[in-house]
């Protein structure tokens with residue numbers, strides 16, 4: 001006999017409240033998580049509908065008091081059912097409680113006392129408004145407040161009430177007056193508003209042959225009822241977005257809806273406007289700055305059919321579209337598609353599952369596909385579509401590698417090589433623009449030799465050792481520890497140490513070398529304000545600066561036609577993260593950065609400065625050779641049993657008691673050995689950050705080629721923890737195929 005947990009209402013606040021019912025034998029085949037059922041409820045056994053959110057073999061309550069499920073709602077593929085199935089998928093594949101999973105897919109409607117913002121906009125056409133203004137000005141003693149307001153509204157679409165009354169000093173009586181006359185509109189808004197546009201005719205781009213072929217292939221499959229996952233591997237600037245939009249239009253014309261995921265960092269005005277100008281107010285945007293209430297409202301709009309396209313970061317995947325036809329994941333390789341909170345789901349896999357539930361198509365796109373996606377495309381699980389050329393026929397940038405070891409030999413300790421300085425001077429002369437790129441992730445201290453480029457690595461793991469304050473070097477994968485050395489074991493040089501660099505230092509150096517150059521810096525410090533990114537990028541786009549210095553923020557999706565030189569100041573920093581992704585991340589960052597150069601009419605040059613010019617990630621990205629990179633990287637992953645060749649289950653145990661965290665981790669490791677003697681276990685060892693806010697953290701890694709085997713281990717641990725009486729002061733959570741070292 002099976003027993004089902006059922007929620008009777010998705011009115012959000014009561015998600016936790018489930019009721020247990022008996023699954024009658026004759027229904028056992030039909031009852032699954034997410035399925036909508038009819039149950040007898042309460043004293044009078046009123047027939048009501050509910051959703052199954054959990055199934056188990058042992059009842060939690062007295063069986064004598066349990067009632068059986070009456071029947072299964074067969075044809076109702078309500079959107080709620082889909083989302084609950086999706087939650088069950090998250091719980092099963094990534095580890096969490098059902099409640100955590102439900103809260104991930106169904107936004108909670110919080111009762112917030114949100115302040116309503118009042119906004120003023122024109123209620124008449126621009127032409128009429130101009131006439132109104134002229135008429136107003138002909139009147140003697142006309143209200144200057146009205147004049148200021150009307151003038152302002154000729155320039156902007158929407159004006160904040162606050163702004164109008166305070167900054168423009170328009171008396172509220174003036175505003176109400178114009179409102180009464182029907183000239184303006186005053187609205188109280190809480191929801192995130194789409195930027196209104198004065199209907200500018202959006203220029204419709206004609207797809208080139210390569211783009212056309214890509215779009216036609218997908219549309220033909222859709223028309224003949226084939227639902228697949230496509231990977232568009234298109235070089236930077238190949239016009240992937242135009243291909244997406246072409247297929248989107250096709251799907252929308254069929255009366256279906258579309259979800260577009262883009263990395264948060266690329267959710268810029270530029271990108272968003274491209275979707276608006278093509279699809280107008282059928283588009284809505286989600287972003288992480290929205291309050292839960294605003295997010296909830298956007299989801300309500302989607303449910304009610306108000307919009308057809310949702311653009312946003314990974315959480316947009318749970319938009320409750322009833323007739324979802326297409327999911328697009330742009331920059332598919334981005335680490336931000338993996339959730340860092342429980343359940344730690346990956347948007348790519350979750351999207352494919354959601355598409356399967358809804359009968360939708362999935363398009364993944366990237367200039368530098370993840371190893372996961374590309375290997376699936378190789379095996380035929382995804383369909384590979386390649387765009388080899390830039391959309392407007394521009395050449396890819398020419399790439400030069402500068403060996404920083406040679407620079408050091410020549411006595412140049414600056415972050416700027418001779419060659420880079422030379423080209424910068426040339427570009428500044430020609431009034432062309434320059435981007436200098438420094439990898440922020442590299443600020444962590446790995447140990448390398450500045451004379452020979454040697455990076456000190458763990459003998460067991462082939463990842464860089466990290467220098468610790470206590471004078472040791474440690475491996476964050478296996479826990480290997482050794483004393484820090486003062487002399488390079490490879491060449492005997494004493495120029496060995498942890499490499500540190502910063503955008504600020506770089507800015508100083510540029511200003512020193514070119515005192516008259518106008519320099520903008522974009523990093524976490526300079527972009528604190530709400531629109532910090534936007535301001536810096538538009539200033540650079542308007543050529544208000546000659547040089548833009550930044551972290552990886554500046555390599556994402558921006559199209560600056562006047563940039564003809566890109567300098568990657570320290571290419572190998574990301575190469576030495578103690579993480580098996582480091583080669584992949586480096587290749588991606590270098591390729592994307594190189595792709596920023598030469599997007600306009602002038603050809604571009606990219607300079608890659610590195611201590612490891614022979615490293616395969618550097619060599620292949622300089623040659624724009626994705627396949628060459630892939631072949632070497634996948635061989636390395638296979639050899640060491642890293643994803644996608646194998647799967648890794650990370651388990652973290654934390655506690656305020658160091659001893660208890662350690663004991664509990666040992667207990668779990670032993671349990672795993674008993675449950676499945678075949679899998680490879682690494683650890684327990686201290687987490688990457690072994691102690692955080694006085695909580696001690698231990699991790700165990702379990703490796704196996706079979707994902708489901710790792711799921712079973714997770715389930716065994718879950719049931720063990722449920723019964724366990726000891727170590728209640730420890731917390732355990734899971735991370736499948738972690739994207740960062742735990």
Ligand code: ADP
Nearest residue numbers: 205206207208236237238239240241242391559
């Ligand atoms: P990707 O996302 O592949 O890097 P985008 O879609 O951003 O490329 O396109 C790069 C630039 O090329 C954009 O400015 C876009 O408007 C332009 N573009 C794309 N396709 C075409 C085309 N068929 N004809 C002209 N311009 C195009």
Ligand code: ZN
Nearest residue numbers: 449452488491
């Ligand atoms: Zn050395």
Ligand code: ZN
Nearest residue numbers: 458461475478
């Ligand atoms: Zn190691």
